[in-house]
Amino acid sequence: MNRRDFIKSFLSLISLSLLGKTGSDYSLAARAENQSFNLKIPARNKWLSSLGNGSNYFGFLAIGDMGTGWATEYELIKLMALNSPQYFPSVILLGDLIYPSAKANLIEPNLIKPFSPLLDKGHRFYPILGNHDNLESKGKYIKEYFEIPEYYTFSLGPVQFWALNSNELNAQQMNWLNLSAQKSQAKWKIALLHHSPYSSGSVHKNNNHMIKTLCPSLKKYNFDLCLSGHNHLYERIGMVPEAGNCRFIVSGGGSASLHKFEQKVYFDRQAVNSCHHYLRIWGNQTQMAVEAVNLQGKVFDQAILRKA
């Protein structure tokens, strides 16, 4: 997305609102151009605890369940690389980075080679572990390659992220999450995990363990958004009683074979699409724009989250 398209797209999103409030920041895109993010290409994509910290603007791309090495993975990444690293300096990988399991010899063909258009442009990568990644020594080779711990937190401008390992969402990890979320002064809070707490996908439905374990913390510490994958589809879910104001987006359509939807749902399902796609998310202190982009490069779902 070039500067003109970015501004046009942002202004068109201003009219959308999930909370029904009005108001906008028309200078956001212009200011974004002047941000100085740390775009130095890391030797091995080492994650940083903060990027663009202190600035008002943030922007990132996200994709889940992509690590097949198939044409769909290459095509989506090619589309993702059309977005400027200046506006979207970070790429979040929502798990299942390598199919069928994250063996050391599959990192190059299933991950590094397909992602080279984004790696070459200097985007910063923040991966989380999926169930397929976990099959091989609990994600050892992915953790080594990206130099990430099992779970971690990082900030992009006014947003703090908690990159969780949903393969083992145990008491130790939850204590860490609770303590660090309690201390957080971030304007926005986003949880990242592979297994979706909620979904009406026909293969993986609601995950009661996640709902019971994670949702009370999302509610207590005022999380705004939870991004997950595992279900090979797109699903935007509104508020659910267990999670307070936190909204959920399931984005597992990164390349692997698509899943269908169940007709019956027990939560506020706002948008669904069983298609290959990636996410483009950006905003400032008071609003966050979400766009889902399909294999044709078309935006098929848009939403804005707002806060005072």
Ligand SMILES: [Fe+2]
């Ligand atoms: Fe998965």
